[in-house]
Amino acid sequence: MEKVLTKNIRDNREPMTIGEYEQAGGWEAYKKALHEMKPTEVAGLVKEAGLRGRGGAGFPTGVKWSFMPRFEENPEKRPAHVYLVVNADEMEPGTFKDRLLMEGDPHQLIEAMAIASYAIGADIAYVFIRGEYTECQRKLQRAIDEAMEAGYLGQDILGTGFNLKMYLHMSAGRYICGEESALLSALEGRRAVPRHKPPFPAASGLFGQPTTVNNVETICNVPHIVKNGAEWYKSLGLHKDGGTKIFGASGHVARPGLVELPLGTKLSDLLDHFGGVRGGRKLKALLPGGGSTPLLTDEHLNTPMDYEGVGAVGSRLGTGTMVVIDDQTPIVGVLKNLEHFYAQESCGWCTPCRDGLPWVERILTNLEAGHGKPGDIELLDLHVKLLGPGKTFCAHAPGAMGPLESGLKYFRDELAALIPPEADTLDLTQPANAASNN
Amino acid sequence: MKLSQTEIEAIQHEMTLYEDPGAATIEALKIVQEHRGWVSDESLEAAAAVVGVTPTQMEAVATFYNLIFRQPVGRHVIMICDSISCYLTGYEEILAYLKKTLGIEFGQTTPDNRFTLLPICCLGNCDNGPAMRINTDYHGRLTPDKVDAILAEYP
Ligand SMILES: Cc1cc2nc3c(=O)[nH]c(=O)nc-3n(C[C@H](O)[C@H](O)[C@H](O)COP(=O)(O)O)c2cc1C
Ligand code: SF4
Ligand code: FES
Numbered sequence: 329m330e331k332v333l334t335k336n337i338r339d340n341r342e343p344m345t346i347g348e349y350e351q352a353g354g355w356e357a358y359k360k361a362l363h364e365m366k367p368t369e370v371a372g373l374v375k376e377a378g379l380r381g382r383g384g385a386g387f388p389t390g391v392k393w394s395f396m397p398r399f400e401e402n403p404e405k406r407p408a409h410v411y412l413v414v415n416a417d418e419m420e421p422g423t424f425k426d427r428l429l430m431e432g433d434p435h436q437l438i439e440a441m442a443i444a445s446y447a448i449g450a451d452i453a454y455v456f457i458r459g460e461y462t463e464c465q466r467k468l469q470r471a472i473d474e475a476m477e478a479g480y481l482g483q484d485i486l487g488t489g490f491n492l493k494m495y496l497h498m499s500a501g502r503y504i505c506g507e508e509s510a511l512l513s514a515l516e517g518r519r520a521v522p523r524h525k526p527p528f529p530a531a532s533g534l535f536g537q538p539t540t541v542n543n544v545e546t547i548c549n550v551p552h553i554v555k556n557g558a559e560w561y562k563s564l565g566l567h568k569d570g571g572t573k574i575f576g577a578s579g580h581v582a583r584p585g586l587v588e589l590p591l592g593t594k595l596s597d598l599l600d601h602f603g604g605v606r607g608g609r610k611l612k613a614l615l616p617g618g619g620s621t622p623l624l625t626d627e628h629l630n631t632p633m634d635y636e637g638v639g640a641v642g643s644r645l646g647t648g649t650m651v652v653i654d655d656q657t658p659i660v661g662v663l664k665n666l667e668h669f670y671a672q673e674s675c676g677w678c679t680p681c682r683d684g685l686p687w688v689e690r691i692l693t694n695l696e697a698g699h700g701k702p703g704d705i706e707l708l709d710l711h712v713k714l715l716g717p718g719k720t721f722c723a724h725a726p727g728a729m730g731p732l733e734s735g736l737k738y739f740r741d742e743l744a745a746l747i748p749p750e751a752d753t754l755d756l757t758q759p760a761n762a763a764s765n766n
Numbered sequence: 767m768k769l770s771q772t773e774i775e776a777i778q779h780e781m782t783l784y785e786d787p788g789a790a791t792i793e794a795l796k797i798v799q800e801h802r803g804w805v806s807d808e809s810l811e812a813a814a815a816v817v818g819v820t821p822t823q824m825e826a827v828a829t830f831y832n833l834i835f836r837q838p839v840g841r842h843v844i845m846i847c848d849s850i851s852c853y854l855t856g857y858e859e860i861l862a863y864l865k866k867t868l869g870i871e872f873g874q875t876t877p878d879n880r881f882t883l884l885p886i887c888c889l890g891n892c893d894n895g896p897a898m899r900i901n902t903d904y905h906g907r908l909t910p911d912k913v914d915a916i917l918a919e920y921p
Contacts, residue, residue, distance in 0.1 A: 409785060421849040424890040459796075459833045460845075460889055462902045495783045500792050500831035503887055517784070517791035517819075519830040535785045578851035578892035585893045619850055619888075649892070651850050665853045669887060 332552050332564070332572050333545065334588045337432030343467055346474040349435040355480060357551035361443050362488045365554075367400065370447035374550060376558035378570045382425075383415055383506075383543030384618065384646050385723075386635040395530035396448045397538050411539040412450040413515065414441055414547055416457040416464065417499060417506035421619035421669055422651040425574040426544035428586055430457075430464035433548075434471035438494065440547045442480060443554055445492050448540050453494045455544075456511050459501055468496055503673035507722050508541040510675065521677050522722035545574055567592025567632035575633065576649030577602040580609065580657070586649075591634040595624070598633055599652070609654040613738065617646020619666050620727030622734035643734065659739040660746060663732055664692040670728035681725035684715050688732065700747035708736055708743075767808040769816065773801050777816045788819050791827050795834050804835040832886075839882040840875040842920040846898040849888035855895035856908075863910045867917070880920070 336344055336352055344352065361370050375390020399406040414437070418426045430437060441453045457464055472494050475481045483491050497515055499505050505514045509523035512534050533539020549571060553561050562570035569591045575598055576586040582603025589598065595616075605611050613623040616633070622643040624631065631637050638645040653662055671685035688711050691704050712733045715725040736743065769777075777794045781787035794813040799805050805813075805828055814824040828834045835843075846852075846861055868876050868883060875882045891897040894906025905916050 418890050419887055421888040422851050422892050423888065424892050427890045458890070460886075460899060460902075498793075498796065499833075500796060501833035502831055514792070515784075515789065516786065517789035517793075517817075517827065519826055535789075537785075576893065578895060579854040584851075584895075615850070651854070651892070653854060657854065661853070662850065665848075665850050669849055673887065 329572075329588075329590060330564070331588050333429065333436070333548050333574060334432065336436065337428065341428070341432045343432060343434050343471070346435060346471070346478055349433075353555075354435055355439055355478075357554040358439050358443050358446075358480060359486065361446055361554050362486055362490060367447050367449055368398070370443065370554060373558055374447065374553055377553045377561040378558075379546065379549050379553065379561070380569060380635055381543055382545035382549075382573070382647070384420065384620070384644070386645060389542060389546055392530070392542070393444075393448050393540060395528065396540060397530070399449060407537050409452050409535070409537050410448065410450045411534045411537055412441060412445045412448060412453040413508075413511065413534060413539060413541045414453070414455045414544055415506060415508065415511060415541055416455050416461065416544045417503075417511065418458055418461070418544075419503040419506055420647050420649075421666065422578055422615060423576070423618045423647040423649045424578070425576055425586055425647060425649055427461060427464060428574065429544055429548050430461070430468055434464075434467040435475070436548050436551065437468065437544060438471045438475050439480070440550045441494065442475070442492060443550050444540075444542065444547055446490055447550075449538075450540070451491050451493065453492065454497050454515060454534075455495075456497050456499060456505070456515055458505075459499045462498075465496055465498055472496070502675070503669075504675040504722075504724060507724060510722070511541060512539065519675075521675050522724075524721075565591040565634060567634045568636040569634035573633070573645075573648045575601075577652055578649070579614075579652040580606050580654040581652045582606040592632040592637060594629075595631045595633055596629040598650075599629070602652075605652060605654050607654070609656060612653045612655040612657060613659070613662075613735075614653060615646075615651040615731060616643050617648050617650065619651070619669060620730045621646035622730040623738060624734075625738050644730070658696070659735055659742055660692060660696045663735045664689065664696055666731050667692055667728060670724065674724060675722075678721040678725075680715050681720045681728075684711055685725065685728055687711065688715075688728075695743065695746045698746065698748055701751050702747060704747060705736065705740065705744050708732060712736065767812050769798065769809065769812045770801065773797055773813075774816055777813065781817065788817055788823075790817055791819055791824060792831065792834075795824070795828050795831075799835060804838050810836075838875070840879050842880060842900055843882045843884060844898055844900050845884050845886035845889075847887070847889045847891070847896065848885045849892075851888070851892035852895035852897055857896045860896045860898070860908045860910070860913060863913055867913070881917075 371393045379389040380386045445453045504510045505520045510520040514520040529539040573591045578584045667689045671689045674681045676682045717726045776797045780790040780793035798809045811821045814821045896908045897906040
């Protein structure tokens with residue numbers, strides 16, 4: 329298969345110098361965009377290519393860009409700044425793909441950001457990087473400095489009148505920073521609490537200015553689309569969505585890691601690529617794209633792994649990095665671990681999420697410890713409803729309910745069997761002993 | 767209390783990277799922590815004065831983010847990933863071993879001030895689980911033997 333996003337990445341992730349990157353065809357797409365295309369043409373091309381967001385939600389990137397206000401016709405109306413913000417928070421449990429792109433080929437991201445900024449009319453671009461990714465910081469800063477020196481960033485770039493500054497922001501932790509409106513709050517130096525939408529960031533984003541937020545991998549596709557066209561891009565996919573994807577596997581697989589493959593690759597082929605379930609065991613379930621994607625089981629092995637394909641079987645492609653669970657693993661521990669994460673990472677802004685998630689964790693903790701009570705399963709069902717889409721201020725709590733709802737669907741009997749037969753004689757007025765897992 | 771000239775200059779530089787200089791609040795806390803290991807009440811107030819926000823605003827931010835330490839930590843901070851892929855590959859065994867070897871629980875520092883032990887969400891090192899981070903270094907595919915060798919690298 330033709331490698332697109334990872335073609336420059338060496339096994340040891342030592343990045344190219346900017347000279348090597350140029351030799352490999354780097355910065356050509358940027359020159360093409362700046363010299364031969366209008367910003368709206370670049371945005372139109374990305375829309376035509378059907379690129380979808382790799383940050384988890386799969387929203388069409390070109391459509392998102394089309395929401396940005398345009399000031400080419402009336403430059404006097406241009407606000408002080410227009411922003412591109414790249415989301416490199418990557419804290420979704422089981423996700424480690426953006427790190428590869430930043431460590432392995434930082435120039436690709438910088439060029440991609442420069443083209444995307446041109447397309448949406450941004451004059452300042454930030455990369456919002458999770459605090460632990462200091463290696464990414466070091467390599468990206470170097471790539472920015474080299475791009476500055478080469479004249480690809482700065483004022484009146486390549487004599488076209490286009491201006492662009494680029495900065496890195498190192499985060500200080502918390503999963504909620506990855507939610508795009510919370511990310512903007514964090515970037516403004518405040519608590520990372522999500523914002524009401526509307527207004528969407530395109531209307532009022534960073535410091536109240538027009539802003540687009542995109543994931544690292546999403547943006548990295550842009551130079552290739554500009555260079556090779558929309559038809560080429562669409563033809564890379566094997567099912568309904570075009571392009572390639574960095575897929576990953578961790579947990580109980582024989583050879584955990586990352587690989588770039590066409591979108592729409594069959595789930596069973598993907599699993600085979602990672603050596604299948606380790607230790608000769610059988611597949612119990614998997615999270616197809618990070619902690620908040622509903623579980624799939626061995627009945628889904630024929631699923632084409634793209635947004636449409638995974639959506640059709642009741643889950644989401646998410647970040648495309650799957651977590652594999654073998655048949656020796658009790659599902660209750662898996663769910664408890666996930667819900668502990670979501671309970672801890674709730675920003676605390678809205679009550680259903682702040683109070684509901686710890687309750688879910690406590691029920692699962694009790695079930696695991698053999699202290700379940702009649703009605704616990706139904707109580708979990710109720711939480712799935714009460715914390716579902718539209719019931720909370722942001723998508724954090726609905727995301728947390730993804731694995732829980734699917735766990736209740738596929739492993740209901742296993743969970744119910746954890747309630748001891750004598751449980752209905754327990755004194756329910758006594759608070760349960762909830763030991764969290766740390 | 768005053769911050770050092772190096773700290774002040776680093777914070778002032780960060781303030782130039784944003785439309786609103788107050789946005790450098792998080793960077794200011796990180797800079798102070800880099801120089802002092804943690805953020806005391808006094809250094810928090812001093813940093814707030816440089817950025818031009820109130821100490822209350824600074825504190826609201828400091829207590830939100832888990833990588834800002836509002837209590838002293840040891841010379842080396844161990845953060846062990848407790849998220850799903852590491853859980854599946856043996857996190858609990860490694861955590862038990864660390865607690866036993868160091869004689870401390872989460873949130874505590876060894877009496878010789880050498881190590882502080884903290885839990886952390888998915889480190890983006892899932893293909894190398896169980897994983898941990900010491901200071902800024904990643905360590906993966908941990909076994910008890912490997913943990914012994916790794917700890918020895920941090921005097
Ligand atoms: C709780 C939560 C955490 C998120 N974390 C991330 C993240 O770490 N990285 C990311 O790219 N998107 C994350 N997202 C999705 C973003 O809100 C947003 O949809 C995405 O950055 C848009 O980029 P894309 O359209 O290119 O995918 C998260 C969403 C939620 C609700
Ligand atoms: S759903 Fe959770 S994370 Fe989102 S705003 Fe409400 S409390 Fe915060
Ligand atoms: S789950 Fe431990 S590093 Fe990702």
